[in-house]
Amino acid sequence: MAEGIEIREAERPGDAFDIAEIHLAARMPYLHRAHTDDETRDWFARMVGGRSAAWWVALVENQIVGYMLIDGENLDHLYVRPGWQRRGIGLSLLNKAKAMSPQRLELWTFQRNSNARVFYETQGFRAVEYTDGRNEENEPDVKYEWKPVYSDMVIWTPRLELRPLRPEDAAEIFAAITPELTRFMAWEPPVRQPPWPGASPTRYRPWRLALTYTSLFD
Numbered sequence: 001m002a003e004g005i006e007i008r009e010a011e012r013p014g015d016a017f018d019i020a021e022i023h024l025a026a027r028m029p030y031l032h033r034a035h036t037d038d039e040t041r042d043w044f045a046r047m048v049g050g051r052s053a054a055w056w057v058a059l060v061e062n063q064i065v066g067y068m069l070i071d072g073e074n075l076d077h078l079y080v081r082p083g084w085q086r087r088g089i090g091l092s093l094l095n096k097a098k099a100m101s102p103q104r105l106e107l108w109t110f111q112r113n114s115n116a117r118v119f120y121e122t123q124g125f126r127a128v129e130y131t132d133g134r135n136e137e138n139e140p141d142v143k144y145e146w147k148p149v150y151s152d153m154v155i156w157t158p159r160l161e162l163r164p165l166r167p168e169d170a171a172e173i174f175a176a177i178t179p180e181l182t183r184f185m186a187w188e189p190p191v192r193q194p195p196w197p198g199a200s201p202t203r204y205r206p207w208r209l210a211l212t213y214t215s216l217f218d
């Protein structure tokens, strides 16, 4: 994992050259070339930074080592400079994309791009659609989708933390509920039923609410 990765919005037109060079160097060598390299450079020079919160770059020691293009829920490009791959740069950009679109992300990649597919799959994306190559490159591709899972979620304020229960919480929770449970069992046996009418017993999930900071004035 690279130390000191900075993620910032791309600046126009200053970053377009680096972004184009990363794209040209990191693209898949087996792809049909729909454009010349100069056409690709021109496209980046016109597009980079043209829309707010769309183009992002990753820097290490002030050098641009990766970039992404995000359009709402659609992650359009994510490229890391060869030589800088497998050092956490792609992950830092992807985490920024998840923070910007926390409910859902989608992207297309080529079916043959096994490195990218493994990368996305390790980060919680799942394949949802395949085509036989309805794109400029005539290359079969696959659509991936990411949605947050509850176990990722933590709601935190300076005084409270709310997150799904973990196995290590069991003893503490048991100690907390035992007096209540004992009182409850004294008058009625527990029933195996969802907590409210219509709730699915399998989808219901207990959360842990913890006081992290007890005084407003410390």
Ligand SMILES: CC(C)(COP(=O)(O)OP(=O)(O)OC[C@H]1O[C@@H](n2cnc3c(N)ncnc32)[C@H](O)[C@@H]1OP(=O)(O)O)[C@@H](O)C(=O)NCCC(=O)NCCS
Pocket: 026, 027, 077, 078, 079, 080, 081, 084, 085, 086, 087, 088, 089, 090, 091, 092, 107, 108, 109, 110, 113, 114, 115, 116, 118, 119, 122
């Ligand atoms: C795919 C790509 C964006 C990944 O970025 P990266 O900076 O190399 O990936 P990271 O270092 O952040 O990887 C994070 C984790 O993803 C997984 N991963 C990433 N690349 C992987 C690979 N080639 N094989 C297996 N696992 C991989 C690993 O779990 C990795 O963690 P680890 O290195 O601690 O094991 C980058 O390799 C790239 O730019 N490829 C060429 C362009 C491209 O194909 N872009 C995608 C177009 S849709």
